[in-house]
Amino acid sequence: MSSSNFLRGTLLLTGASFLSKFLGMIYVIPFANMVGETGTALYSYAYIPYTILLSIATVGVPLAVSKFVAKYNTLNDYYTSMRMLKIGSLLMLITGFFAFLIMYFGADLIASWTKDEDSKGVTLEEVKSVIQMVSFALIIIPSMAIMRGFFQGNQSMGPTAVSQVIEQIIRIMFLLVSVFVVLEIVGGTNATAIGFAAFSAFVGGIASWVVLAFYWKKRKKYLDTAIENQKEKVTIPVRDLLKELFRYSGPFVLVGIAIPMYQLIDQFTFGHAMTARGDGDIADIAFSAFNLQGHKLVIIPVTIATGLSLALIPEITSAFNSNKMQKLNAQINQALQIIMFFVLPAVFGLILLADPIYGGLFGMKNLDITGEVFAWYAPVALTFAFFTVTSYILQGVEKQNFTLISLSAGILTKILLNSIFIQIFAAKGAIIVTLISTFIAVLLNLWQIKKAISFNYRKFYKLSLLMLIFTGIMVIVLLVVKYVFGLFLDVHENRIHAVLMMVIGVTAGGSVYLYLGYASTLFERITGRRIAILDRLIRR
Numbered sequence: 001m002s003s004s005n006f007l008r009g010t011l012l013l014t015g016a017s018f019l020s021k022f023l024g025m026i027y028v029i030p031f032a033n034m035v036g037e038t039g040t041a042l043y044s045y046a047y048i049p050y051t052i053l054l055s056i057a058t059v060g061v062p063l064a065v066s067k068f069v070a071k072y073n074t075l076n077d078y079y080t081s082m083r084m085l086k087i088g089s090l091l092m093l094i095t096g097f098f099a100f101l102i103m104y105f106g107a108d109l110i111a112s113w114t115k116d117e118d119s120k121g122v123t124l125e126e127v128k129s130v131i132q133m134v135s136f137a138l139i140i141i142p143s144m145a146i147m148r149g150f151f152q153g154n155q156s157m158g159p160t161a162v163s164q165v166i167e168q169i170i171r172i173m174f175l176l177v178s179v180f181v182v183l184e185i186v187g188g189t190n191a192t193a194i195g196f197a198a199f200s201a202f203v204g205g206i207a208s209w210v211v212l213a214f215y216w217k218k219r220k221k222y223l224d225t226a227i228e229n230q231k232e233k234v235t236i237p238v239r240d241l242l243k244e245l246f247r248y249s250g251p252f253v254l255v256g257i258a259i260p261m262y263q264l265i266d267q268f269t270f271g272h273a274m275t276a277r278g279d280g281d282i283a284d285i286a287f288s289a290f291n292l293q294g295h296k297l298v299i300i301p302v303t304i305a306t307g308l309s310l311a312l313i314p315e316i317t318s319a320f321n322s323n324k325m326q327k328l329n330a331q332i333n334q335a336l337q338i339i340m341f342f343v344l345p346a347v348f349g350l351i352l353l354a355d356p357i358y359g360g361l362f363g364m365k366n367l368d369i370t371g372e373v374f375a376w377y378a379p380v381a382l383t384f385a386f387f388t389v390t391s392y393i394l395q396g397v398e399k400q401n402f403t404l405i406s407l408s409a410g411i412l413t414k415i416l417l418n419s420i421f422i423q424i425f426a427a428k429g430a431i432i433v434t435l436i437s438t439f440i441a442v443l444l445n446l447w448q449i450k451k452a453i454s455f456n457y458r459k460f461y462k463l464s465l466l467m468l469i470f471t472g473i474m475v476i477v478l479l480v481v482k483y484v485f486g487l488f489l490d491v492h493e494n495r496i497h498a499v500l501m502m503v504i505g506v507t508a509g510g511s512v513y514l515y516l517g518y519a520s521t522l523f524e525r526i527t528g529r530r531i532a533i534l535d536r537l538i539r540r
Helices: 003-026 028-058 061-074 078-105 107-114 124-135 137-153 158-185 190-228 238-276 280-310 313-321 325-352 354-362 367-377 380-396 402-425 427-453 458-486 495-519 522-527 532-538
Strands: none
Touching (some): 003 158, 003 280, 028 078, 028 124, 028 158, 028 190, 028 238, 061 078, 078 107, 078 124, 078 137, 078 190, 078 238, 107 124, 107 238, 124 137, 238 380, 238 402, 238 427, 280 325, 313 380, 325 367, 325 380, 325 427, 325 458, 325 495, 354 367, 354 495, 402 427, 458 495, 458 522, 495 522
């Protein structure tokens, strides 16, 4: 494949991945408005364990298969690549089915860890039912992911890109339509509607399989021809193939389960601790506000920033392997600066506009609880983004095993402190502990990067100080905007007013920050190039 085709394929996959994640964020708005905070909390109680079990069932194998296939295709050993597809698919069918059995028959246990029998709001039986509904997706999703990895290893990004988007569209359509039918047409219960919403993961998986099967049928003859034309076919023992595969897959799974693990600990401790302090009646509302709706909003800047930063990881790996230390230091600096530049102002913006953003998107009911919880959760965006990027940087400099140490330190801190902080500080206690835990993990990763390659953070600190100054100016502008428009907009009672304040605030704050970044050439120093669209807008 030519370099231009490869670049086009990479951009296609990146764009499809972002679109898929963006759709996954946006659907929560109509969904939450239909089922309320209690309904979205119930959905979270099923989806978080599902995400963990899916990550464990796949153990990073799909991405590892991509790397494996690319390696053996380079050696013109298409026979071994095809064998790995068959072995990997069988492995994922087995692990996926076992994960399904664990989740389906362990639903009672997971539900009891999540809720007390006498807790108000969502019941144990409802949690169990929704967990069982989402578990069916585990049967098909892991093996489907292997097929995507195989296509990517063949430098064919189209099948993965199209299947990702179709899977998300079909899942969201089924989710929203089924919830609407159950609640508005049939007159069913919230729990029944959430059960169908959870089952949408299985429906989306089927849709993705149909797309991949279509591509497989079109391309299999070319793959068969490549194998037939291969001069030598060496049959590597299955044991050796699996050893190589798992050597590749280990680092991928650790980063993939990091954020869901923090959410899972909250799920298993939050309700019990809130009940113990006498706040069990608002536990589901508060949990939903930061673990689903709030999390989806906070993850938007994280997705954008980490997407841009992770694009540098192959170059970081190449520079390290070539021992080009000056280039390596420059690229790591760039990756970290991108995170700070995009996420820092987003965090302050979300804090200052927490009530109008949350109320405008998800409704004004219980805003005194949800708005405050969302504001406290916003800073988590920064630590989540830095943990993700620093973990991949460690992988690029061959220190990926250290991620296990930093993640374990963060998770252990979360386990030890979570219940105590919740009982002392209520809902925001869980968020405070997440901040402490992820901050510890990030510091450990940053320390290991410095130790591994003698990395100097001086340039990062200097530019971060400049970003902090620009963010401070943006904050002043937002405070003025809030004061002026707050004189005639009631953002706590009127939803339209909340939406107006959100739009005005985001536009004003974002415009000021972008202008400062452009005028000071901070953009150029971080990215290494001018931003053409800003040139056209600002120079008019």
